[in-house]
Structure formats: structure tokens, C-alpha cells
Amino acid sequence: MVRGEEIKERLKNVISESGYRLWIEPLTIEAQGEGAVRFICPNRFMANWIAENYQEQIKKVVKELGGQDLLFQVREEEAEEKQLFLPYEPARLLGRRLCDRYTFDEFVVGDSNYYAYSACYSLAQGDPNSKILYLFSKTGLGKSHLSQAIGHHVLREKRDLRVCYLTAQDFTNQMVRAIKTNTIDRFKERFRQGCDILMLEEVHFLTGKDYTQAELALTLDYLFDDNKAVVFTSTAPPREIPKIQESLRSRLSAGLITSINPPDYQTRVKIIERKARRQKTVLSEEVIHYLATSLTGDIRQIEGAIVGLLTRASLLKHPVDLDLAREVVRELVGDRRDVTKEKIIELVCRYFQVSRDELRSPSRRRSVSYPRQMAMYLCRKFTGETLEAIGRMFNRDHATVVHALNTISRRSSKEAKTRYQLEYLCQQIEDLIGETGASGVAAQTD
Numbered sequence: 001m002v003r004g005e006e007i008k009e010r011l012k013n014v015i016s017e018s019g020y021r022l023w024i025e026p027l028t029i030e031a032q033g034e035g036a037v038r039f040i041c042p043n044r045f046m047a048n049w050i051a052e053n054y055q056e057q058i059k060k061v062v063k064e065l066g067g068q069d070l071l072f073q074v075r076e077e078e079a080e081e082k083q084l085f086l087p088y089e090p091a092r093l094l095g096r097r098l099c100d101r102y103t104f105d106e107f108v109v110g111d112s113n114y115y116a117y118s119a120c121y122s123l124a125q126g127d128p129n130s131k132i133l134y135l136f137s138k139t140g141l142g143k144s145h146l147s148q149a150i151g152h153h154v155l156r157e158k159r160d161l162r163v164c165y166l167t168a169q170d171f172t173n174q175m176v177r178a179i180k181t182n183t184i185d186r187f188k189e190r191f192r193q194g195c196d197i198l199m200l201e202e203v204h205f206l207t208g209k210d211y212t213q214a215e216l217a218l219t220l221d222y223l224f225d226d227n228k229a230v231v232f233t234s235t236a237p238p239r240e241i242p243k244i245q246e247s248l249r250s251r252l253s254a255g256l257i258t259s260i261n262p263p264d265y266q267t268r269v270k271i272i273e274r275k276a277r278r279q280k281t282v283l284s285e286e287v288i289h290y291l292a293t294s295l296t297g298d299i300r301q302i303e304g305a306i307v308g309l310l311t312r313a314s315l316l317k318h319p320v321d322l323d324l325a326r327e328v329v330r331e332l333v334g335d336r337r338d339v340t341k342e343k344i345i346e347l348v349c350r351y352f353q354v355s356r357d358e359l360r361s362p363s364r365r366r367s368v369s370y371p372r373q374m375a376m377y378l379c380r381k382f383t384g385e386t387l388e389a390i391g392r393m394f395n396r397d398h399a400t401v402v403h404a405l406n407t408i409s410r411r412s413s414k415e416a417k418t419r420y421q422l423e424y425l426c427q428q429i430e431d432l433i434g435e436t437g438a439s440g441v442a443a444q445t446d
């Protein structure tokens with residue numbers, strides 16, 4: 001039978017340190033027999049947050065340990081044997097389920113995302129001039145939210161249309177499975193005839209995957225010819241994704257290409273107010289200002305802070321005030337948050353004389369792969385980012401990051417040179433932290 005402690009131990013490796021401390025540690029995890037595992041959360045905020053942010057990682061770990069079904073419960077509701085969420089499977093939806101709250105209504109629009117929002121909305125409305133869209137941004141700025149909002153809108157408003165929502169990795173896996181099981185014709189048919197709107201996330205994943213790229217290019221031709229709508233998302237514009245065949249690159253660039261930028265101060269304030277309202281709370285101006293000036297990038301982090309704040313307040317029976325907000329922000333991003341991944345990468349590039357593009361490229365040359373492994377190791381150590389998030393920065397998957405961390409640990413314990421390099425780089429980063437101050441909260445308002 002799966003053991004709760006073992007699940008927690010494994011989750012430590014796939015969730016950032018602060019995320020683990022804040023969200024996973026307080027859970028009670030119980031095996032239920034027949035492979036079911038029950039996660040008991042102290043309150044509903046927490047249950048919702050964990051479901052939306054960590055469900056995939058939890059599922060994977062539970063499966064690795066031989067479990068199957070997950071059941072999330074809120075402690076007070078435990079006796080009622082209430083299941084908190086059910087799989088969302090609207091008819092006409094092929095692929096992944098859509099997150100309930102990723103709708104246009106829930107999306108806060110500001111200068112940084114207005115253009116992307118309008119483009120998505122026009123496409124969802126069926127505007128004949130807006131059929132192909134490519135959205136790109138850094139992590140946590142709303143690509144999935146906007147593409148799923150299109151899905152919700154179409155599924156609700158356009159009863160005769162079918163939506164297909166998946167990631168480029170899903171597309172690849174399904175294709176490989178179809179080849180293995182001799183069902184490639186059915187696979188092709190599914191996309192070519194079975195969907196009116198294709199939303200394909202994380203297309204940068206296709207880098208170097210020639211066979212999948214060719215198949216996707218053909219699928220797109222069918223869809224474009226039939227005047228179907230297609231939305232792509234990625235962390236980079238098509239021209240910057242390495243190892244993409246020109247035939248696919250030109251199809252990815254066939255429509256409107258638009259970026260989402262990090263929200264400005266006013267938009268962050270609006271986002272904080274909206275997210276708090278969603279949790280049926282009104283925050284003081286002081287707390288809102290503090291959060292909006294401390295958390296300037298990834299909106300996922302803003303959400304984490306709000307949910308963390310409310311959870312903490314309810315567990316400690318403490319008012320939601322500035323002190324508590326400081327504590328939560330510190331825990332979430334750490335005093336070291338100013339040492340961003342970007343700065344670490346810059347330092348590594350300078351030290352090893354490689355470029356950022358080389359670190360992100362598929363190159364396996366030792367002169368590139370070793371600095372890349374070092375950068376991954378340092379990002380994990382100093383930013384506490386998840387293995388997935390670190391992998392994404394270098395166009396790699398989570399397993400590659402695990403391998404990099406193990407390699408650097410092993411080499412630094414055996415080889416003086418690696419140990420010296422690691423110590424030197426760590427010292428440089430520590431110095432950067434010193435410069436940014438112990439309180440670490442950037443008091444900027446853009």
C-alpha cells in the first residue's frame with residue numbers, strides 16, 4: 001500500500017522548497033486501499049490551490065508508487081466524505097481538461113496583456129480575420145489561461161464546434177503511441193477531422209523532434225485549408241525556437257504572433273484585488289501595495305502569496321496584515337529572490353564563456369553541457385524553482401534537470417576543479433544577495 005510519507009518524500013524532489021513547505025507539508029496523506037490515496041487539506045483555499053498547481057506532480061508520484069486515484073478533501077468536510085473536484089469533461093473537448101477558472105471573465109486585462117487578450121477573444125468569437133494565433137511569454141503570465149479561455153468560450157457559446165486542447169508533448173506522445181499500436185490513421189483523423197479549434201501549448205518542446213514536426217506541419221495544413229482556428233503557445237517566438245524545420249516554423253508564423261509582458265504595478269494591484277475577491281476576502285491597501293511591489297513577475301507567485309496569506313491567517317487565527325504578508329512573501333520567494341534565474345545564467349555564461357542561446361540549444365558538446373548543468377544546479381539551489389520550471393528555461397525536461405543536479409553533486413564531491421568552480425560561483429551569487437539586502441523585497445513600483 002502507498003505510504004503518505006513516501007509520497008511526501010518524492011514530492012520534495014519535484015516541487016520547489018518553499019512550495020513544498022507551504023503546501024505539501026501540512027497535508028495528511030492516507031492510503032485508502034485499492035490504490036486510492038486521500039489528501040486531507042486544512043482548508044478549502046489550500047485544497048483548491050494544490051489541485052490547480054500540483055495535481056499533475058502528485059498524480060505522477062502516486063502512480064510511480066503504485067497508487068491510482070487521488071481524493072482531495074478538506075479536513076472539516078472529511079466526515080461528509082465529499083469529493084472536492086471531479087474531472088471536467090465537457091462534450092466536444094478532445095485532449096486535456098480545462099481549468100474551470102481560466103475564463104475571459106477571470107482574466108485581468110492591463111497594458112501588458114491587452115493585445116493578447118483581444119486577439120484571443122476575437123478568435124474565440126469566430127472573427128474570420130483571426131484564425132491563427134501564436135502567444136508567447138515567460139512563465140506564469142497567462143498563456144494557458146488565455147488559451148483555455150478560448151476553449152471555455154467556444155464550448156459554451158458555439159455549440160457546433162469541437163475543441164482540442166493539448167500540449168506539444170501530448171501530441172508527440174500520442175503520435176508515438178499510435179505508431180506503436182499501428183493506429184496512426186486514427187491519430188491523424190482525430191486532429192484532421194475531429195476538431196474545429198486546436199490549441200497546442202508549449203510548442204518549443206518540439207525542438208529537434210523532426211518526425212513530430214513533419215506530422216504536425218501536415219496536420220496544420222489540413223486545419224488551415226479547412227479554415228479551422230489554431231492557437232499556439234510557447235516561451236519564445238517561432239524564430240527563436242532552435243531546431244525547428246522551416247516548414248513548421250513558417251506555419252507557426254502564419255498568423256498573429258503576440259507576446260504577453262509581465263504586468264505593470266497597476267495591473268498587479270488589479271490582479272491581487274481580483275484574486276482576493278475570488279477567495280471572498282478584501283485586503284487592506286497596505287497589504288495590496290506590499291504584494292504588488294514585492295511580487296513583480298510571475299502571476300502564479302502572486303496567487304501563491306494570496307492563498308498562502310489566507311491559509312496562514314486561518315490556521316494561526318491571525319489577521320491578514322502586513323507582518324503576515326511579509327512572512328508569506330519571504331517564504332514564497334525567499335530572501336534570495338532578487339538573485340533571479342537570469343542573473344545566475346548571466347554569471348554562468350560569463351564564467352564559462354558561453355552564450356545563453358547555447359545553454360538553451362540542444363548542443364551536447366561538453367563545453368556547453370557542463371555549464372548548462374552547472375546553471376541548472378545553481379538555479380535549483382538559489383531560487384528553489386521546480387525541476388520542471390528549471391528545465392523549461394533550458395528547453396529541457398525534468399529528468400534532464402535531475403540528471404544535471406546529480407552530475408554536479410557527484411563531480412563536486414570527487415573533483416577538485418568542479419568543487420572550486422561551484423564554490424566560486426556560489427560565492428559570487430551570495431555576494432549578489434548581499435548587495436540586494438537581507439530584507440530582499442524590491443520596493444519598486446515600475
Ligand SMILES: Nc1ncnc2c1ncn2[C@@H]1O[C@H](COP(=O)(O)OP(=O)(O)OP(=O)(O)O)[C@@H](O)[C@H]1O
Pocket residue numbers: 102106107108109113137138139140141142143144145146235271299300303
Ligand atoms: N491577467 C491575468 N489575470 C488573472 N490571472 C492571471 C492572469 N495572467 C495569469 N494569471 C494566472 O496566473 C497563473 C499562471 O498563468 P498561466 O498558467 O496561464 O501562465 P503560463 O504563461 O501558461 O505559464 P507557463 O509558461 O509556466 O505554463 C494562472 O493561475 C492564471 O490564472
